Amino acid sequence: MKAIQVAQLEIETDTASVPTTVNVRCVGVWTVQGIAPIELRLAALASSDAGKWVIDGSAISALDTAGAWLLHRTMRAVEQRGASVRINGLRPEFNTLLQLIAARAATAEPAAPVKVGLLASIGQQAWRNLLGASGMLAFIGESAIAFLHSLARPQRIRWRPILHNLQTAGFEALPIVGLLSFLMGVVIAYQGADQLQRFGANIFIADLVGLSMLRELSPLLTAIIVAGRSGSAYAAQIGTMKISEEIDALRTIGIGPQELLVQPKILALVIALPLLTVYADVAGVLGGMLMANSMLDISFSVFLDRLEDALSLSSFLTGIIKAPVFAAIIALVGCFQGFQVSGGADSVGRQTTVSVVQSIFLVIVADALFSIIFNWLDL
Numbered sequence: 072m073k074a075i076q077v078a079q080l081e082i083e084t085d086t087a088s089v090p091t092t093v094n095v096r097c098v099g100v101w102t103v104q105g106i107a108p109i110e111l112r113l114a115a116l117a118s119s120d121a122g123k124w125v126i127d128g129s130a131i132s133a134l135d136t137a138g139a140w141l142l143h144r145t146m147r148a149v150e151q152r153g154a155s156v157r158i159n160g161l162r163p164e165f166n167t168l169l170q171l172i173a174a175r176a177a178t179a180e181p182a183a184p185v186k187v188g189l190l191a192s193i194g195q196q197a198w199r200n201l202l203g204a205s206g207m208l209a210f211i212g213e214s215a216i217a218f219l220h221s222l223a224r225p226q227r228i229r230w231r232p233i234l235h236n237l238q239t240a241g242f243e244a245l246p247i248v249g250l251l252s253f254l255m256g257v258v259i260a261y262q263g264a265d266q267l268q269r270f271g272a273n274i275f276i277a278d279l280v281g282l283s284m285l286r287e288l289s290p291l292l293t294a295i296i297v298a299g300r301s302g303s304a305y306a307a308q309i310g311t312m313k314i315s316e317e318i319d320a321l322r323t324i325g326i327g328p329q330e331l332l333v334q335p336k337i338l339a340l341v342i343a344l345p346l347l348t349v350y351a352d353v354a355g356v357l358g359g360m361l362m363a364n365s366m367l368d369i370s371f372s373v374f375l376d377r378l379e380d381a382l383s384l385s386s387f388l389t390g391i392i393k394a395p396v397f398a399a400i401i402a403l404v405g406c407f408q409g410f411q412v413s414g415g416a417d418s419v420g421r422q423t424t425v426s427v428v429q430s431i432f433l434v435i436v437a438d439a440l441f442s443i444i445f446n447w448l449d450l
Contacts, residue, residue, distance in 0.1 A: 092123045093123070093124050094127070095125070095126045097126065097128050099130070099131070099132060100132055101133065101137075101138030101139075101141070102134070102137060105138075106137060106138050113145045114145075114148070123156075124149050127159055127160050128161040128162075129159070134165045135168075136168070136172065139171075139172045142158070143176060147176075206407070206411075207404075207407055210403065210407045210410070214333055214334070214406075217327065217330060217334060218337075221330070229331065229335055234339075236339030236340070237342060239301070239304075240301040240336075240339055240340050240343050241339070241342070241343030241344075241346060241347060244301070247300070248347050248354070249350060251296060252284070252288075252292060252350075252351035252352075253357060253358040254358060255284070256356060256357065256358030257361070257362045259280050259283055259355075259359055260280050260358070260362035260363050261362050263276055273363075273367040274369065274373070274377050276363045277363070277378040277381055278378075279359075280355070281356060281381050282382070284356060285352050285382065285387055287390070287438070289348050289351040289390055290351075290397060291393075291434070291435070291438055292351060293348050293351045293394070294344065294398075295431055297340070297343075297347070298405075298427055299431075301340065301401065302402070302404060302426050303405065303424075303426060305406050306405045306419075306422055306425075307419055308332075308409065309328075309410060309412070310408075310412030310418065311412075311419055313409070313412050314412060314415065314419065318332075318410075333402075336402045336406060337398075337399060337403065337406075340399075340401060340402045341395045341399060344394040344395065344397060345395060345398075347394075348393075352390065393437070393438065393441055397437065397438075400430060400433045401430045405426045408422040408423070408426035
């Protein structure tokens, strides 16, 4: 078995000169297999108080990237302590390798952070937001074009992914939507019962629960639940596929991501959310009816009779009309943020969080716009 040759150091310190000079003579094979014994010794030597270093590399018989990096790191450590360092006697090929290591190390060092003023930071953030909004609009346009192409060729619509997303985003969301809507109806009836009792207007609890749930709370609450449950899942799924290069593979074999990933999710959610909203209406009214019966002694039949008088078809449709718009917002934002993933797994989590926050924000903004429009139309 061939013995592994190791690097050696011959050190001579001249304390009579000013500043103190350290002469280091490098001997032997400076490769990855031979530099381990002297690495700690060089590190300790570099922390000395010498003011001048002279390194003689004429006796180095072999030098690879690891040995060159050790030499470069030692020289940098000496220079950072304020001492001067000079290397002599290296073969031309060894000197070229050392210069290459120094150049690569310089480019790898992070640049010093630049202090940005308040106005500059505000401008940069505004520009990033503008670019994000522009990208979102482009994505919406791309989705609309892909949808029109699918309408022109219905045989290309992928029904199996649509049914799968309908099950995951719709049917599997029934328990959580029903429970939270039921509790919301209970809370509204509980908060309103005490105030209505003071004026002897107990029966109007049906108006309060019915109108608030059907017109506002059911579609909004359902959209928020779906945004946190399904919108985040869309972003995480597409983001993971992008990191694993599955989306590039789809494009390579001629399958558009819009056709396979985005359209089924949008269509499924546009179908599921109105149905979930109706389900939430029923659950919320049921919760309010039970609370009215326990607190105000209003029977179920009396509550339903008053509810029939208080509600109209327009009140019901006002909430249902919002649901498809909320569904499109949630699906588009979730898919768009999934396509924005880059880098590693941390980017998936970051974009998933952004998708939930943006979806809920845009849903609430859309709900406020609906309220303004309905008020203008006197609905």
